Amino acid sequence: MKKIKYTARIKRYNPEEDRSYYQDFEVEVEDSLTVLELLMYIKDKIDPTLTFRAFCRSAICGSCAMIINNRAGLACKIQAKDKIKNGVIKIEPLKTLKPIRDLVVDQEPAFEKLKKIKPYLEPDPKVVPDNLKSESLVLPEEFARYDKQTDCILCMACYGQCNALKGDSEYLGPFQLTKVFRFIMDTRDGVDVEERIKLAEDHGIWECVQCQMCFAACPKGISSCDDILELRRIAKDVGEENIATRRAKFWFATVFETGQIDKLHLPEVAFSDEKGKKIRENMEKEFKQRGLREDEFGPKPFEGIEKFRNFIKKIEKEL
Amino acid sequence: MKKIGIYPGCCFQGADIHNYDITTQFLEHMGVEGVLLDRAACCGGGVIDETNKKIVYGLNARNIALAEEKGVDLYTPCNTCYMIIAKTKLALDSDPELKKKINEILAEEGLEYKGTAKIYHTLNLIRDFVGLDEYKKKIKRQISGVKVAPYYGCHVLAPNEVAIDDPENPTILKEVLEPLGVEVVEGYKDEDTCCGYHARFTEPEQKERLAIKPLDGAKEAGADIVATPCPLCHKAMDGYDEPILQVTQLINVACGSTPEEAGINLNKTEVKLSL
Numbered sequence: 001m002k003k004i005k006y007t008a009r010i011k012r013y014n015p016e017e018d019r020s021y022y023q024d025f026e027v028e029v030e031d032s033l034t035v036l037e038l039l040m041y042i043k044d045k046i047d048p049t050l051t052f053r054a055f056c057r058s059a060i061c062g063s064c065a066m067i068i069n070n071r072a073g074l075a076c077k078i079q080a081k082d083k084i085k086n087g088v089i090k091i092e093p094l095k096t097l098k099p100i101r102d103l104v105v106d107q108e109p110a111f112e113k114l115k116k117i118k119p120y121l122e123p124d125p126k127v128v129p130d131n132l133k134s135e136s137l138v139l140p141e142e143f144a145r146y147d148k149q150t151d152c153i154l155c156m157a158c159y160g161q162c163n164a165l166k167g168d169s170e171y172l173g174p175f176q177l178t179k180v181f182r183f184i185m186d187t188r189d190g191v192d193v194e195e196r197i198k199l200a201e202d203h204g205i206w207e208c209v210q211c212q213m214c215f216a217a218c219p220k221g222i223s224s225c226d227d228i229l230e231l232r233r234i235a236k237d238v239g240e241e242n243i244a245t246r247r248a249k250f251w252f253a254t255v256f257e258t259g260q261i262d263k264l265h266l267p268e269v270a271f272s273d274e275k276g277k278k279i280r281e282n283m284e285k286e287f288k289q290r291g292l293r294e295d296e297f298g299p300k301p302f303e304g305i306e307k308f309r310n311f312i313k314k315i316e317k318e319l
Numbered sequence: 320m321k322k323i324g325i326y327p328g329c330c331f332q333g334a335d336i337h338n339y340d341i342t343t344q345f346l347e348h349m350g351v352e353g354v355l356l357d358r359a360a361c362c363g364g365g366v367i368d369e370t371n372k373k374i375v376y377g378l379n380a381r382n383i384a385l386a387e388e389k390g391v392d393l394y395t396p397c398n399t400c401y402m403i404i405a406k407t408k409l410a411l412d413s414d415p416e417l418k419k420k421i422n423e424i425l426a427e428e429g430l431e432y433k434g435t436a437k438i439y440h441t442l443n444l445i446r447d448f449v450g451l452d453e454y455k456k457k458i459k460r461q462i463s464g465v466k467v468a469p470y471y472g473c474h475v476l477a478p479n480e481v482a483i484d485d486p487e488n489p490t491i492l493k494e495v496l497e498p499l500g501v502e503v504v505e506g507y508k509d510e511d512t513c514c515g516y517h518a519r520f521t522e523p524e525q526k527e528r529l530a531i532k533p534l535d536g537a538k539e540a541g542a543d544i545v546a547t548p549c550p551l552c553h554k555a556m557d558g559y560d561e562p563i564l565q566v567t568q569l570i571n572v573a574c575g576s577t578p579e580e581a582g583i584n585l586n587k588t589e590v591k592l593s594l
Contacts, residue, residue: 069487070511085488163473163513167528206521209529210365211473211513212402216486223478229368232521236369244521248369255367255378259360263333270520283334292336299332302358307428308381314424315377319417 001030006084008038010050011092013099020099035083035091036064036075039103052103059219062155066103067092072157072217094160096169110159113172117199119179124190136188146185149178149227151220158214158224170203174214174224177205181227184234197235205231206244243270256312260299323439323448324386324393325353328362328400330550337582338550338565342396344581345441345567348457348574349449356385356393362403365517379407380421383438384430392448394439396567398549399517401440402474405481408438440475441548441567442491443483451494459575461500464593465544468504468537469493470556470563472549473513495566496546499573508536514547516555526555534561544590558587 008025025042033041036054043050054064057076064075069083069090083089097105128136158174165171180200183189189196205228214224236245247270254262264283268276287297302308323346331339346353359382361367363375382404386393395401411418412434422431439447445454469492476486484491493503515529537545538561545563547553556563564583571581572592583590 071487083487163515163529164518164525166509166512166532167515167518167525207518207525208521209473209513209515209525210517212477213473213513216477216479226368226372229365229372233369233371243523245369247520248366251361251364251366252370252374255361259358260327260332261329261361261364261366263329263335266520286334296336297333304358304428308358308360311377311381311424311428312374314427315374315421316371318424319373319377319420 001032003028004031004081004084005087007088008042009088009090010039010042010102011090012050012102013093015099015101029080031081033080034076035066035068035078035080035089038080038089039075039091051101060153062153065094065155065157065160065219067095067160072161072213074155074157074219077219094156096160096162096165097156105156105160107156110156110173110176114154114176114179117172117176117180118183118191118196119176121183121186121188122190124188126190127188128190138187142187146182148220148222149182149185152178152182152222153220155219157217157219158222161213161217163209163211163213164207167209168203168207171207172200172202172204174208174228175222177208177231178222178224178227181231184231193234194238197231197238197240200231201235205235206242243272246270246272254299256309257305258299258301259305259308262298264298320350320352321448322352322354322391323444324356324389324391324436326356326359326362326382326386326393326395326400326404328395328397329364330397330400330554335550335554337585338396340580341565341567341571341582344571344576345396346394348571348576349445349454350457351444351449353394354389354391356382356389359385362395362400364399365403375403376407376410376417377421377424379404380411380418380432381425381428381430383408383436384425384432386436387433388430392437392439394441394444394448396441396548396550396565398440398472398474399551401438401483402478402481405438406478408434409480440483442475442495445495446491454495455498458498458570458573460573460594462569462573462592462594463500465501466504466542467496467501467569468507468510468533468540468542468545469496470510470514470533470537470545470547470552472547472552475548492546492548492566496569499569501546501569504537504540504542507533507540507542509533510536512536514552514555516551519555530555531559534559534563537561560588562586562588562590564590 005028013020055061059074059077093099093103093105100106184196208228250269251261267279367374476482496503509532512532515526518525546566548566553565568581
């Protein structure tokens with residue numbers, strides 16, 4: 001096995017002094033090490049005080065999520081040699097949780113948020129038999145709707161890199177919202193969809209910025225940002241009326257009409273108040289000042305729009 | 320002259336109509352002929368999913384098919400359009416059944432998604448379509464004495480499958496900015512924090528809280544201007560203390576356009592460039 005030399009730059013936290021700092025460890029190790037094995041090597045051979053969480057070493061238990069070269073992931077799943085940039089591999093604790101010591105973060109706030117959304121199934125008596133002898137059947141096509149989401153191992157990689165949390169520390173979080181989606185989709189669940197959606201709304205689905213970082217971080221390939229879009233769709237479909245659902249309806253309607261979103265009228269429709277109207281008026285004033293013709297203010301249907309509309313209708317119906 | 324299909328997203332429309340001029344001007348400076356994909360439609364913007372996510376596949380299969388019909392690759396300056404269109408391409412190229420079904424419906428409009436067109440964004444267009452050496456040759460004057468903080472925005476670096484550079488340690492924006500003569504300021508606080516654009520009409524305060532963070536970080540690090548390739552990030556972050564421009568605006572100026580032609584006077588937060 002080949003040995004390679006590099007620097008492990010580890011962000012450490014000392015709770016006694018309430019101090020964070022980077023420490024460089026020069027190592028010469030086999031090139032086959034995972035990041036977790038590298039950390040174990042450092043703890044064993046160089047500094048026994050280095051603290052991190054780990055257990056299964058098989059990307060199952062979800063203990064060792066951390067930031068490796070600016071991106072969240074599982075230390076046990078990532079090869080160290082792939083992450084060496086200019087001779088350095090940078091290892092930091094998850095960003096949106098407070099460190100307890102070195103790479104260990106306090107997961108409690110994220111678990112508390114998970115508890116808020118009823119992360120369990122309440123059996124629907126119409127579907128789930130009331131005796132232990134008969135089975136509660138789930139058809140493969142029904143399970144397929146949330147199969148991927150059941151792979152979540154609560155590692156918090158998505159949470160540790162979530163942009164919405166940088167804007168609001170009370171934000172529920174990606175994996176928590178994926179859990180809401182998973183139970184709404186479960187045919188055995190007896191909780192009303194409206195109730196589950198309500199649980200996902202407070203500091204929830206409307207604050208997501210769709211940055212895709214949760215998807216990029218997830219070691220299981222779960223796309224919480226897509227699940228959040230689905231939750232917004234469900235909220236709209238159960239009759240939720242707010243700035244976001246008005247936007248969603250208007251967006252689709254104008255794209256269907258013209259091929260493009262009408263951004264001139266969007267604020268007015270979405271805000272649905274004087275503020276939105278004012279934005280539209282100001283835009284029109286600005287356009288006139290800039291010498292734009294009125295037909296340039298918003299989108300106009302392109303040639304052959306009828307065929308486009310038929311295409312959309314067919315996609316909706318047949319795909 | 321090499322040709323490329325210009326995909327008209329919503330960043331060319333309404334209050335942002337000047338972005339189209341910025342884009343065509345940029346292509347002209349690069350010696351690339353832009354062919355407008357005039358029947359192209361909205362990419363979905365991460366919003367049409369809230370109606371039906373299958374429509375997003377349909378829309379973008381059709382958008383790419385329009386480029387293929389004209390025998391060109393597809394170029395969009397918008398990070399989000401790029402990400403959504405590139406994600407659709409990945410889905411179609413890896414799922415023959417989906418491709419077949421969409422093509423059956425596309426056939427009624429006389430279109431076919433073949434999978435031959437590549438998807439370009441400003442940054443990989445410069446690197447892979449024009450070539451960095453050629454790009455450098457197009458620069459006529461230096462924008463000196465200005466400290467510029469590169470701001471990638473999210474959707475050219477995530478998800479990893481469509482990232483146009485190493486998502487962990489991207490360098491392409493620096494490589495594009497340096498030849499312009501500016502001093503690049505990297506490693507500032509919140510340089511990878513999202514601008515919040517996509518929360519503008521779902522939770523407007525969330526957008527306000529986020530947009531200012533990278534700007535403050537850049538200012539603290541001594542940058543005079545933030546430069547982003549993305550017109551949406553630009554829109555979200557313009558209007559605060561620290562000015563932000565689109566990279567193509569700076570390129571256009573360095574290639575000979577006047578600041579006014581490059582739309583710099585349209586910024587809400589004033590920008591002064593020394594030429």
